[in-house]
Amino acid sequence: MSGGLREGLVLSGVYAYRVSCSHFGKNQVEYLFILYGYFLYCDGTMTEHDSNKLAEIAQKVRRDVIRMQRLGTGVASAMSVVDILVCLYFEVLSPSASGEKERDHFLLSKGHGVAALYATLAARGIIDSSLLDHFLEDGSPLTGHPARGSVPGIEVSTGSLGHGLPIAVGLAWAAKLAGRTSRVFVLHGDGELQEGSVWEGAALASRLGLDNLVAMVDVNGLQGYGRVDELTPLDRFADKWRSFGWETIEIDGHDHARIVDTLKACPFVAGKPSVILARTVKGKGVKAMEDQLGWHYFSVPADRIEPFLEELS
Amino acid sequence: MRQAFLKTLIECLASDPAILLLSSDTGFHVFDDFQRDYPAHYLNVGISEAAMIGMAAGLALSGRKVMAYAIAPFATFRCLEQIRVDLCCQNLPVMVVGVGAGLTYGPAGPTHHTIEDIAVMKALPNMTVFCPGDPWETEAAVRAGLTLDGPCYLRLGKSSEPLVHQQAPSFRVGEGILLCPGKDLAILSTGTMLAAAVEVADRLSEVHGISAELISMPTVKPIDRRLIGEAAERFPLLVTMEEHNVLGGFGSAVADAILEVGPTATRLLKFGIPDVYSDIAGSQEYLRAKYGLDPKTMVTRILEVLRSQS
Numbered sequence: 001m002s003g004g005l006r007e008g009l010v011l012s013g014v015y016a017y018r019v020s021c022s023h024f025g026k027n028q029v030e031y032l033f034i035l036y037g038y039f040l041y042c043d044g045t046m047t048e049h050d051s052n053k054l055a056e057i058a059q060k061v062r063r064d065v066i067r068m069q070r071l072g073t074g075v076a077s078a079m080s081v082v083d084i085l086v087c088l089y090f091e092v093l094s095p096s097a098s099g100e101k102e103r104d105h106f107l108l109s110k111g112h113g114v115a116a117l118y119a120t121l122a123a124r125g126i127i128d129s130s131l132l133d134h135f136l137e138d139g140s141p142l143t144g145h146p147a148r149g150s151v152p153g154i155e156v157s158t159g160s161l162g163h164g165l166p167i168a169v170g171l172a173w174a175a176k177l178a179g180r181t182s183r184v185f186v187l188h189g190d191g192e193l194q195e196g197s198v199w200e201g202a203a204l205a206s207r208l209g210l211d212n213l214v215a216m217v218d219v220n221g222l223q224g225y226g227r228v229d230e231l232t233p234l235d236r237f238a239d240k241w242r243s244f245g246w247e248t249i250e251i252d253g254h255d256h257a258r259i260v261d262t263l264k265a266c267p268f269v270a271g272k273p274s275v276i277l278a279r280t281v282k283g284k285g286v287k288a289m290e291d292q293l294g295w296h297y298f299s300v301p302a303d304r305i306e307p308f309l310e311e312l313s
Numbered sequence: 314m315r316q317a318f319l320k321t322l323i324e325c326l327a328s329d330p331a332i333l334l335l336s337s338d339t340g341f342h343v344f345d346d347f348q349r350d351y352p353a354h355y356l357n358v359g360i361s362e363a364a365m366i367g368m369a370a371g372l373a374l375s376g377r378k379v380m381a382y383a384i385a386p387f388a389t390f391r392c393l394e395q396i397r398v399d400l401c402c403q404n405l406p407v408m409v410v411g412v413g414a415g416l417t418y419g420p421a422g423p424t425h426h427t428i429e430d431i432a433v434m435k436a437l438p439n440m441t442v443f444c445p446g447d448p449w450e451t452e453a454a455v456r457a458g459l460t461l462d463g464p465c466y467l468r469l470g471k472s473s474e475p476l477v478h479q480q481a482p483s484f485r486v487g488e489g490i491l492l493c494p495g496k497d498l499a500i501l502s503t504g505t506m507l508a509a510a511v512e513v514a515d516r517l518s519e520v521h522g523i524s525a526e527l528i529s530m531p532t533v534k535p536i537d538r539r540l541i542g543e544a545a546e547r548f549p550l551l552v553t554m555e556e557h558n559v560l561g562g563f564g565s566a567v568a569d570a571i572l573e574v575g576p577t578a579t580r581l582l583k584f585g586i587p588d589v590y591s592d593i594a595g596s597q598e599y600l601r602a603k604y605g606l607d608p609k610t611m612v613t614r615i616l617e618v619l620r621s622q623s
Contacts, residue, residue, distance in 0.1 A: 148403045156374065157402050160394055166364040167399060170371020177353065178375070197395070200364035207359075 046257040050091070054256040057123055058086045059312055062285045064119035066308045068135040069300040072144065076283035076295035078116035080220040080253070081187060084278055085120040087259040088185060102181050105171050107156045109164020110189035110218060111145035118142055118151075126153040162195025164188060165215060169205045172213040172273075183266070187216045191223030194232050199244065202273075206245025211267035215246070215275040218253060220282035224296050238277055246275045253278025285312055314469040315343060315412060317448035321455040322380065323347065326354060329378065329459065335369055336382040337362045339412065362387050366395035366409070373405040378459055384418070385411030385427035385468060389434060400464040401437045408458045409434075414444070414468045414505050415556025416586075419597040423590040427468075431503075432561030434466040435534040441465040441486065442534040444555075444563070446507030447477040450531045453484035461486070470505040477507050477529070487535040495526030498550040498619070501541070503530045503563040506554040506584075509601075512608040513554075513615070521616065525552075536566045542574030549622055552582045552615060556606065559585030582618050584611055 061082050069075040093104045108117050115135060122129035131151065134140040141150040145159025158164050168186040175182040192198065205213050217237070221228050241248045247268040251258050259278070266274045282296075283289030286308045300308065326332050336344060338360045348355045358365045362383055369379040381388065388411040389396065400407050411430060418425040434442045441461055443454040451469060458465045482490045489501065493514060502510035507529055517523040526548070530537065544551055551571070553564035564583030571577060586604050601607050605614065 156370075157398060160398050162363075163367055163395060163398055166367025166395070167371040167374070169364065170368035170373075171375055172371070173368070174372045174375030174377055177377075197361075197363040197367065200359075200361035201367065204358060204361065204364055204368065 046091075046260050050260075051256050054083075054086055054090060054260075057090060058083050058256070059285075061086055061116065061119040061123050063309050063312045064122065064129075064132055065115045066286070066300060066305060066312065068115050068119065068132055070302060070305065071136040072115060072299050073297045074112040074115065074144070075298070075300055076222075076289050076292065077110065077113040077189065077218075077220075078119075079284050079286065079289065080280040080282045081110070081113045081218050082116045082120070082284070083254045083256060083280075084187065084216060084218065084259060085116055086123070087256055087263065089120050089124045089126075091260045092263045093185065104182055105155060105168070105184045107158060107164045107168050107171075107184070107186040108146055109158055109168075109186050110161065110192055111159035113187075113189070113218070114142075114144065114146050114159075117146065117154075121151070121153040127151045161189070161192040162197040165198050165201030165205070168213055168215070169201050169208070169210065172205070172210040173208055175212055176208070176210065181212075183212045183214065184210075185214045185216065185263075187218060189223070190217055190219045190221065190228045190237070191231075193217065193237060193240075199240075202241065202244040202246065205273040209271045210273045211269070211271050213273040214263065214266045215241075215273065217275065217277045218280050219277050220280045220291075222282045222291065222293055222296065226293070241275045241277075245272060247272045248275050248277065250277040250279065253280035254284060287311065314445065314448055314451045314474050315340070315472045317451040318410065318455055318467070318469060319343065319347060321452040323351075325456065325459055326351060330354075331376060331378045332380070332459070333372060333377045334380045334382060335365050337365050337387065339383045339387075362392040363395050366392040366407070367399050369407045370395075370399035370403060370405050373400075373407050374403075378406060378408075380408045380410050382410040382412065384413050384425060385430055386413075386425060388412075389427070389430045389466070393433065396434075396440075396464070397437055401439045404439045404463045406462055407464050408455075408467055409464065410467045410469060412469045412471065414470050416591075416597045416600045417471050417505065417556075419591075419600045420594045422594065423592070426591060428556075428558045428586050428590075429561070430466070430468065431533055431555065431557045431563055432565070435562075435566060437464075439463040440534065441532070442468070443531055444468040444504030444533055445531045446502065446504055446529045447474055449476060449478040449481050450484065450490075450507075450529065453481065454531055457484060457486050468504055474505065475508050477511055482529075484531065487532050487537055489537040489540045490529045490531065491526070492529055493525075493527040496524040497548070498523070498552060498615070499526040499528060499544040499548045500552045500554065501528050501530050501544070501563075501567055502554040503533055505556045506606070509606065509608050509611070510554050513611050516608060516612050517615065521612075523616075523619070530563065533563050533566055536570050538570045538574060541567055541570040545571045545574060545577040545579040548579060550580050550582060550615075550618060552584065552611075554584045554606070554611070556601070557585050558588055559583050560588050580618065580622065582615065584614075 172184040445451040514525040555563040
C-alpha cells in the first residue's frame with residue numbers, strides 16, 4: 001500500500017470514527033475502529049517476505065565484505081553496519097547515484113566501514129560488483145575511506161571522524177531552503193560521538209528544525225583501542241541527543257523490519273531532527289569476530305576467508 | 314576591507330542568488346543590515362567554526378556559493394581539518410573569509426593574531442589564497458573568488474585601510490599588480506602591508522633617490538611566477554612584505570618561484586614577523602614596529618642591504 005493511500009485511509013477512518021461516535025455512541029464503535037487501525041498498521045510494516053529478502057541480501061553483502069578484506073582493515077566495523085545499509089539502500093533511499101534533484105543523500109560519517117558501503121552499492125547495482133575484487137589494490141577507485149566521486153554513490157569524502165554531521169546539516173538545510181523534499185541520512189560510529197564537531201552539528205540541526213535529517217549511530221560498543229563506554233558512558237548518549245533537541249529512538253540495529261519501519265517513520269516529530277541509536281554487534285555474522293576488539297584493525301588472513309564465508313552461507 | 318567585502322557581496326548577490334554568508338558569531342553589528350535585507354542568505358552559526366565549514370561543504374554540494382566568515386585565526390586553524398577534508402579534498406567552491414589578518418587585533422594578544430594562515434592555506438591542494446591590499450583589491454578578489462570552481466581563502470584586514478589604488482585595478486587571479494615602475498629594486502607586497510609598502514617606496518625615492526618598483530600581490534597562491542621571474546632578472550634586490558610569519562608565507566612563495574624560474578644573482582630580503590608569538594599587548598602599529606615592519610625600519614634595512622651589495 002502506498003504512503004498516500006494509507007494516509008488517505010487513516011484520515012477517512014478518523015472522520016468515519018467521529019461521525020459514527022456521534023450517531024451510535026463511543027463504546028459501540030470503538031472496537032470496530034481499533035481493528036481498522038490494526039489493519040492499516042499491519043499493512044504499513046514489513047512483511048515476512050520482505051524481511052527474508054533483506055536477510056539474504058545482507059548475508060551476501062557480509063560475504064563480499066569478508067572477501068574484500070585480504071588487504072583491508074575495518075572488517076568488523078563494516079560488518080556491524082551491513083544491516084543498516086542494506087535496509088537503507090533497498091527500502092528507504094532514493095539512490096544517491098540517481099542524480100535526481102529530489103534524491104535522498106547518504107553519508108557514511110564512520111568512513112572506516114566503507115567496505116560494507118561498497119558491497120551494498122554493488123548489491124544494489126549502483127557500482128559494478130567486479131570492482132569489489134580490487135578493494136584497496138594499487139590504482140583501484142575503492143579507497144579505504146569514502147572519496148567523493150570515486151565511484152557512483154559516494155557523494156561525500158569522509159574518514160576523519162566527526163565531519164559527517166555538519167556536512168549533513170548543510171545538505172539538509174540547502175534542501176529546506178530550496179523547498180526540496182530530499183532527506184539526508186548520516187551514519188556515525190558510537191566512538192565517533194566523542195568528537196566535538198558532532199555536537200556542534202547536532203546543535204545547529206535542531207536549531208534549524210531540520211526534520212529532513214536523520215542521524216544513525218552504530219552502537220557496537222567498541223572503538224579502535226577499547227570499549228566505548230569505558231571512555232564515554234554509552235547510556236548517556238540518548239540523553240545527550242534528546243537534550244540537543246533531537247527526537248531519539250533506540251533499536252536493534254540488526255532487526256531488518258525494525259530498521260526499515262523506524263527509518264520510514266522519520267521524521268518522528270515534525271520540525272525536529274531524528275536520531276536512531278542502533279545497537280549492533282561489531283563483526284556481526286562471524287562468531288570469531290563478534291564483539292572482539294582486535295578485528296577493528298586486523299585484515300582477514302587468507303586461510304580464514306573460506307571458513308568465514310561458510311559461516312555466512 | 315570589511316566594508317568593501319560586504320558591499321561587493323551585496324552587489325554579487327543581486328545577480329547570483331546562490332550566494333550564502335555564514336558567520337561564526339563574528340562582526341559586531343557588521344551584518345545587521347545584511348541580515349535584515351537578505352535573511353535567506355545569512356546565518357550566524359554560533360561559535361562553531363568546525364560545523365560552519367562542514368555545513369558550508371554540504372551547502373556547496375547542493376549548489377550554493379558559500380562564504381564562511383570568522384576572525385582569521387578561528388576561520389583557519391580552529392577548523393583546519395574541515396577546510397582540508399570537507400573543502401579541499403572535495404574541491405568545493407567555498408570562500409573562507411578571515412578578518413583581522415596578521416596583527417590587526419594587536420591588543421587582543423597572540424590568540425587573535427594570525428601569522429601562520431598564509432603558510433598553511435597555501436599548502437592545501439585546490440586552495441586559492443587571496444590577500445588583498447586595499448578595498449579595491451578586496452572587491453576584485455571577492456568577485457574573482459566567486460567565479461572559482463574550488464575553495465579559496467580571503468585574508469582581510471579590518472575596516473580602516475586606505476584606498477591605495479586610485480581606481481579599480483586590473484585584477485586577475487594569480488597575477489601581481491604593478492603600482493609604480495622602478496629601476497633599482499622591486500618591492501613585492503601582499504595583503505595588509507600595501508600602504509606601508511607605498512610609504513617605503515616613497516621614502517626611498519624622495520629621501521634617498523632610490524627608485525623602487527612597487528608590485529602588489531593580492532594572490533599568494535597561485536603565485537605569479539612570470540612576474541617574479543622577470544623581476545629577479547631585472548633587479549639585484551627583491552623585497553617581500555607580509556604581515557605574517559617570515560617563514561612559510563608569501564616571502565617563501567616568492568623564494569620558491571625565484572629558484573624555480575632559473576639561475577639568478579638577485580638577493581631576496583623578506584619582511585615579516587620573525588617566527589615569534591607576541592607576549593605583550595600592543596596596537597597593530599606598535600607591534601609592527603616591534604617586529605621591524607614599520608616603514609622607517611624597513612627603509613633602513615633596505616639601505617643596509619643595498620650598501621652591502623655595492
